[in-house]
Amino acid sequence: MRSCCVTDVGQKRTTNQDFVFASDTPVGPLPNLLIVADGMGGHQAGDMASRYAAEVIVSHIKRSRxxxxxxxxxxxxxxxxxxxxxxxxEDEELSGMGTTVVAATVVENYLYVANVGDSRLYLIRDHIRQITRDHSLVGEMVRAGELSPEQARNHPNKNIITRAVGAGQKLxxxxxxxDLRKGDILLLCSDGLSNMVEDEEIEKIIKSGRELPKIAMDLIERANRNGGKDNIAVVLAQPLTGEVEQC
Structure with missing residues (x-):
């Protein structure tokens, strides 16, 4: 697998509450690991939540049998x-902190994804396709037919999430x-990208043929150009030819 990851504070925020992790090499029993976490909470709580959750996830997997x-x-x-x-x-200043988590691994020609919150994983093949489901108020309204995707993008409550790591004992x-095919590209991102850049625009940038790190920076640049209202997290990955069979 080839992968890269990058975060950016955006145009409106002063702190970066997004955290990314990407390993092309084994992490415990997993042959690779990709993570995006988007924290929330006052002061430095959001930054702490996303980083700490990701570090715990990686540490736990390293020890897993x-x-x-x-x-x-x-x-x-x-x-x-x-x-x-x-x-x-333990710390009053961290009270109420939480984070989204989307984590993925590729084992042979299969992609496995876990998701809590509204950070996303997309599969780019012939077209871009969102694999995860947003755990957000507007996401639920779209699935219930109460909002169109276009209405959801501009809804005043679009940042309210319904699930988060750290929100309660029951998660x-x-x-x-x-199944993956040769040439597939994976994108994990926070809502700082998906709220700022339309899926079709994301697809066009990813299909530019540039190297993954350049694509990642192009996505960050486009999100900032479109307003950059939130922190932006991007993880890109492409399985190598030998890892995925041609269908």
Whole structure:
């Protein structure tokens, strides 16, 4: 796998509450690992939540003896939830902190994804396709037919999420798996990208044929050019030819 990751504070924020992680090499039993976390909370709490949750996830996976990728991701994210809650309880300034998490691994020709919150994973093949489901107020309204995707993009409550790591003892995690094909590109991102850049525009930039790090910077630049109202997190990955069979 080839991958790259980058975050940017954006045009309106003074602190960066997004955190990214990408490893092309094994992390515990997983052959690779990709993570985007978008923190929330006052003072430095959001920054702490995203970084701490991701660090706990990576550390937990490194020690895991489980072989099933979904179980590995589930256990790691549940542990991160417990640890974030504990840290928030220890420090009044961190009270109420939480974070989204989208984590993924590619095992042979299969993609495994875990998601909490509204950070996204896209699969770019013939077209761009969002694999994850947004755990947000407007996301639920779109799925219920109460809003169109276009209305959701400009809704005043679009930043309200309905699930987060650190939000409570009971954590619901969504899991997805997908067959991969040669040439597929994966994009993990925070809403600082997806709220600022239309899916079609993201697809066009990714299909430019440039190297992944240049594509990542092009996505950041476009989000900032379109307003940069939030921190921006981007992880891009492309399985190598030998890892994915041609269909």
């Amino acid at each position: 489980e072989r099933n990728p979904i179980r590995v991701l589930r256990s790691a994210i549940e542990t991160a939830n417990e640890r974030v809650l504990e840290k928030a309880a 619901e995690i969504d899991f997805f798996d997908e």
